[in-house]
Each structure stands twice: as C-alpha cells, then as structure tokens.
Amino acid sequence: MNVKKTGSNEPKEWVAEMRLIREARDKSAFAALFQHFAPRIKSFLIRSGSDPVMAEECAQEVMVTVWHKAHQFDASRASVATWVFTIARNRRIDLLRKERRPEPEELPWGPEAEPEQADILVLQQETAHLRTALKALPDAQRELIEKAYFGDLSHREIAEQTGLPLGTIKSRIRLALDRLRHAMK
Amino acid sequence: MTETIKHHLTDALLMGYSAGALPEAMNLMVATHLSLCDTCRAQMESFDILGGCLLEDNTDAVAMDAGALDATLAMLEDGEDVPARQIRASEGVFPGPLQDYVGGDLDSVRWKPIGMGVRQAILPTSGTASARLLYIPAGAAVPDHGHQGIELTMVLQGAFSDEVDRFARGDVEVADEDLEHTPVADISEDCICLAVTDAPLRFKSWIPRLAQPFLRI
Ligand SMILES: [Zn+2]
Ligand SMILES: [Zn+2]
Secondary structure, eight states: OOOOOTTSSSOOOOHHHHHHHHHHOOHHHHHHHHHHHHHHHHHHHHHTTOOHHHHHHHHHHHHHHHHHTGGGOOTTTOOHHHHHHHHHHHHHIIIIIOOOOOOOOOOOOOSOOSOOHHHHHHHHHHHHHHHHHHHHSOHHHHHHHHHHHTTOOOHHHHHTOOOOSOHHHHHHHHHHHHHHHHHHO | OGGGOOSOOOHHHHHHHHHTOSOHHHHHHHHHHHHHOHHHHHHHHHHHHHHHHHHHTOTTOOOOOTTHHHHHHHHHTTSOOOOOOOOOOOSSSSOHHHHHHHTSSGGGOOOEEEETTEEEEEEOOOSSOEEEEEEEOTTOBOOOEEESSOEEEEEEESEEEOSSOEEETTOEEEEOTTOOBOOEEOSSSOEEEEEEESSOEEESSHHHHHHHHHHTO
C-alpha cells in the first residue's frame, strides 16, 4: 500500500495516482496530477524561453505523454516529480532545439517485476533530504542551479558551480544500479 | 565492468546533460559513457532528482488556460501507449547510443585518413559542438595540439597515454585551454576513441594547421 503522508509537511508523492493511472486508466487521478504538474511544466517552459502559447500547448502534450508512458514509471527509481521533469525536459529539447537527445543504454529489469516498497520509501526519503538541502542553499547558489535547469546557463557556466548536496542520494542510486546489474546476470 | 573506469565525466557535464543544457554532440558523449559507467549514471540520476525538486518547488507556476484539462483529457483517447525505449546493451565496441549514430558497430564506420596513420569519421550532430570517431594505429600519436574550447575524448578500444595519464576503455579525458598534449596509442592494440569538441583544435605543427579547414576538427 502507498501511505499518503497528508496532514504533515511531507510533500505529496503521487505514487498512488500513478498506479491508478497505470492499472485502472483512472481519469480523476490523472486530473489531480494535471492540476498539480501542468502549471509547473508551463512555467518551466516559459522560463526556458518558450512563449506562453507554445508552453501551454506543450505542457498539455507532456501530460498526455505521462498518461501514455505511465506503465514505464518505476517509483523505486525516481519520484513522480523527477519522472515528469525528465519528460518535460526531453520535450523542451525537441521543441526549442529540434535535436535528438542521445540516451544511455536501457538497464532491463531483473526477475522482480514489482519494485519493493522499501526501495520506494528509501528513494522518497532521500529525495526529501535533497529537497530540504536545496532549500537551505544560499539564494545565489540556488538561483544558479535553477538557471542551469531552466536553460539559461552554458556548460561552462555550470562548471563554475560547486558544492551540490548530492552525496547520500548518489550512493543510494549506485547501490540500486549494482543490484539491478547483479539481478540481470 | 565499470570498476575499471578511472577517468569520469565532470559534474558540470552530468548536470548539463540532466538539465538539457548541452549541445547534441556532448549529449552523445555523456550517453555513451553512462552506458559503460554506473558511477556516472548514479550521479546523473541524482541530478535528475534535483531537476524534479526544482520542478516541484517552482514558486512561480503559471496557471493553465481555462479548459486545458478538458482539452487534455480529450487528447488521451487519440494516442497510444508508448513502448519503453529499447536501446539495448551492446556486445560490440560501440555502446548502444553510439551505434545509433554510426548506424552499426565498428565495421560500419567510413574512415577518412587525416595523416600519420590516424583516421577519423565525423558524426552527424547539430549545434555548437562536434563529435567524431578517431582511429589511432597501435603506437601512433595524434599530433601535438592545444584546445580553444573543451575537448572530451573517450576510449572505446585499446588505450592511449598523454602528458596527463593513461586512458583505457570507458575512460574520458576532459581537456581545455590549459592542456596541450600528444596522445599516443598503446603498442598492443589500435586505439578507437569518441572525441567531442566545442571549438576547433589548435595544432602546433604547420601541416595539420593547414589541413584543418578541410578536416573539420
Ligand atoms: Zn564515469
Ligand atoms: Zn586534445
């Protein structure tokens, strides 16, 4: 079961909605996801240089993609926000730069079809840590990171930033990848 | 497999890849390295999570148009579910993303000689950086050169050594203005590399300099 942590300061995780979308093609779950993410995607695209009309259209398309790719979402590898971010980012590259985005080789899943609930919780906790750390950064540094992600910084300018709080989550993902590769053998 | 890689991508490249800020040729380099290196893959996925946090906490969300939800719900019926991307693990010299650009493995490359036994093949990418494959015969050297921008060289077969270190399969050398070097391939095997530059190389000797406009390097 997905435990929804409402009533505290914990962010909503949207994992239950994703499951409903994937397994029951539930449109009210989709509507809830839409109300939350579409305005954020629209803002993300406008800040990346898209005009508002294109951003509106594109945010709708991204949400349609979320619906059609719902079966690919894996809560033990990424939060819903992260997964939606990657879809929006790829669409932005498509739209504003008209280029392909080469992707690494897919790591196919091992024998366990369903991700373990414990893995999901750990990932959620680590993501929450990162989010807290990000909020605690000095304004100037957080703004630089935002600029990098919203498409305003070159690689060279990104290189001038240091000190991201990625430590724990990095080792956690590394462990998950090791386990995945091991399961495939 | 990944434990033998000693020279990794920089955080700036991994963050740039995650943020979608890199030119296509550099994205190709990153995707190719990530296919061989779980260390960098984990780092990149952490940067994706950072992107998710920024999206989530974006304080100036922009309201969607009235009727946007209904319009989107109506669109759900049209499309079809998207099958998972299948960039399969490659058994060959080139990892999957690179095979996509070459149209196959090593035997599909159309090499052009660039002198001193060294051969290259330019890969089709758009944008401000360019990507090419380099074939350095065993024991041969790439002419001594400096860099105007950044040069990323990843070994796919064999190994080379230069003033910095020795680089073997999966290793990436990140060179910039401060480095002038002469990479030399190991004598045991021909060396094949993927090289990405965001500005032309500066060769020291006059022959490669003269040839540079024709070679597009
Ligand atoms: Zn690496
Ligand atoms: Zn060089």
